[in-house]
Amino acid sequence: QKEVEQNSGPLSVPEGAIASLNCTYSDRGSQSFFWYRQYSGKSPELIMSIYSNGDKEDGRFTAQLNKASQYVSLLIRDSQPSDSATYLCAVNGGYQKVTFGIGTKLQVIP
Amino acid sequence: KAGVTQTPRYLIKTRGQQVTLSCSPISGHRSVSWYQQTPGQGLQFLFEYFSETQRNKGNFPGRFSGRQFSNSRSEMNVSTLELGDSALYLCASSFSGQGNNEQFFGPGTRLTVL
Numbered sequence: 215q216k217e218v219e220q221n222s223g224p225l226s227v228p229e230g231a232i233a234s235l236n237c238t239y240s241d242r243g244s245q246s247f248f249w250y251r252q253y254s255g256k257s258p259e260l261i262m263s264i265y266s267n268g269d270k271e272d273g274r275f276t277a278q279l280n281k282a283s284q285y286v287s288l289l290i291r292d293s294q295p296s297d298s299a300t301y302l303c304a305v306n307g308g309y310q311k312v313t314f315g316i317g318t319k320l321q322v323i324p
Numbered sequence: 325k326a327g328v329t330q331t332p333r334y335l336i337k338t339r340g341q342q343v344t345l346s347c348s349p350i351s352g353h354r355s356v357s358w359y360q361q362t363p364g365q366g367l368q369f370l371f372e373y374f375s376e377t378q379r380n381k382g383n384f385p386g387r388f389s390g391r392q393f394s395n396s397r398s399e400m401n402v403s404t405l406e407l408g409d410s411a412l413y414l415c416a417s418s419f420s421g422q423g424n425n426e427q428f429f430g431p432g433t434r435l436t437v438l
Contacts, residue, residue, distance in 0.1 A: 248426065257414055257429040258367070302367065304427075311380045312357065312427065314367035 217241060218305050220315035228323050233290040235318050237303030240284065246306040247279055249288045252317065253299045262288060293322045326351065328417050328430035336436045342403040345433045349396050349417030356398040357427060358390060361412040373398055374420075402435075410437045 219238045227233045235249075246265050250258035262277040264270045264286070270277045276289040286305075290297055300317040307313065329348045337343050349356050358370040369382040373392035390400040396417075402409055412434050416427035 246425075250429075257412075257432045260426055260428060263426050311369060311372065311382075313369065314359075316366040 217313045218303055218315040220301075220303050220318050222316050223319040224321050225318055226321045226323055227293050229293060229295060231293050233293045233297065233320055233322070235288040235290075235301050235303075235320065237286045237288075237315055238284055239286070239303075239305045239313075241305065241307050241313075242281075242284065244305045244307050247277070247286045248304040248306070248312075249275075249277060249286075250302040250304060250314075251297075251299045252302060258302055290320075293320075295322045295324050298322045328415060328428055330413075330415055330430040330433050332433060333431065334434045334436075336438065337405050338438050339405055339407060341405050342401060343405060343435060344399055344401045345413055345415075345435075347398045347400075347415035347417075347430055349398070349415075350428060353417035353419050353428075354396050355418045355420060355425070356392060356396065357416045357418075358398070358400050359414045359416065360384070361414060361432075362410075367414070370400065405437045407437050410435060 217240045249262040251261050252258045264277040264279045267279050274291045278287045298321050300319045302317045303315040304312050331346045355374045357372040360368045371390050372380040376392045387403045392398045412432045414429050414432045416429045418425040418427045
């Protein structure tokens, strides 16, 4: 069983819609969770971090964490074609031993 | 504040050679982590250094090694290169390496092994 699981997609949404990206993890002791965006040919860019249960909002992005269900999600409101990228879920099990999911490819259709 | 820098950006080597990659973290960051990214395996953790000490290591063979200098700059070395080592090598820096610290990635070094 992979430690961090994501659906590789592609996830296609129309422009202006809400994109919902999901991630599950296996290590119950994990304390910090991150979402990165990676454009093709580029390195990952941190877009959200979340450490406690509940929602965290930053502009059009909302990260949701449920530690009991070992589930992290990222919502992108009013999706734009420029949001088309691969979104990586990352889980920190301590001392920066960060495990990444395979990433979900998002396509926003104009 | 300048971001994470990595040199070189591209490398072409042949099997059996060795290679050294360099990473300069964001000023003030003391933790440097290295990752290998391939299309099939995604981002795989190699190792993490903090204050010149390797604190964590992923599941890679001993051909992969690293070090960190007193100014927090880090190098990784791959000896006896194999075709399967072709990948994007990324380093990421964070402030202190404590559990909640965010990591910021450099642009990566694209290694091709022929």
